[in-house]
Amino acid sequence: MRSRPSPSAQRRRARSGISSAVRLPVAWLPTAVLVAGLMTACTGAPSEPPGAVPAMPDGVTAPEEYAFGDDMAARDLRATDPVYYALVDQVDRDRLRTRPLVLDTAVDVAAVRDAYDDELAGARGWDALPLQPGDDAWAQGWLSPDGEDAFALVGLEPGPGETHVSLTVLTTLPDEVSG
Structure with a gap:
């Protein structure tokens, strides 16, 4: 059995003009931006490798x-x-x-x-x-x-x-x- 929101909660949502389907993504937007930034930083281009020991000169x-x-x-x-x-x-x-x-x-x-x-x-x-x-x-x-x-x-x-x-x-x- 599904519970229904109270009439006052329905009126608040109707007044705000934002459905519950839209509110959830807006609430998660800062988290999504943070996760995307971290993923970009972790998967970005690797730094230039340091190379190996230089070749030995004559002598x-x-x-x-x-x-x-x-x-x-x-x-x-x-x-x-x-x-x-x-x-x-x-x-x-x-x-x-x-x-x-x-x-x-x-x-x-x-x-x-x-x-x-x-x-x-x-x-x-x-x-x-x-x-x-x-x-x-x-x-x-x-x-x-x-x-x-x-x-x-x-x-x-x-x-x-x-x-x-x-x-x-x-x-x-x-x-x-x-x-």
């Missing part, structure tokens, strides 16, 4: 295992630690990892730094990130425009008679080399 190689002894490893750790902790303040610690590389000491360090800068700042629009390495080292870093990804180089200054030194990459980027 930089990736060994299959750490290519240096304990002395260089200790120097490398002292140089890399301050940069690591500076990056942890910028990006997700769980995604940040190190990638040990080898730098030929006969190569111009400025050319290596410029090659990475051309790719990251030039082609990808990343911002330079000032970094201070430990003693007897240099560092250069970049932060993605969305602040989610970082790439930093920490290179050791060569000692007497060294033909290769450690060049450590700290990054959140995937390992696949771009370019």
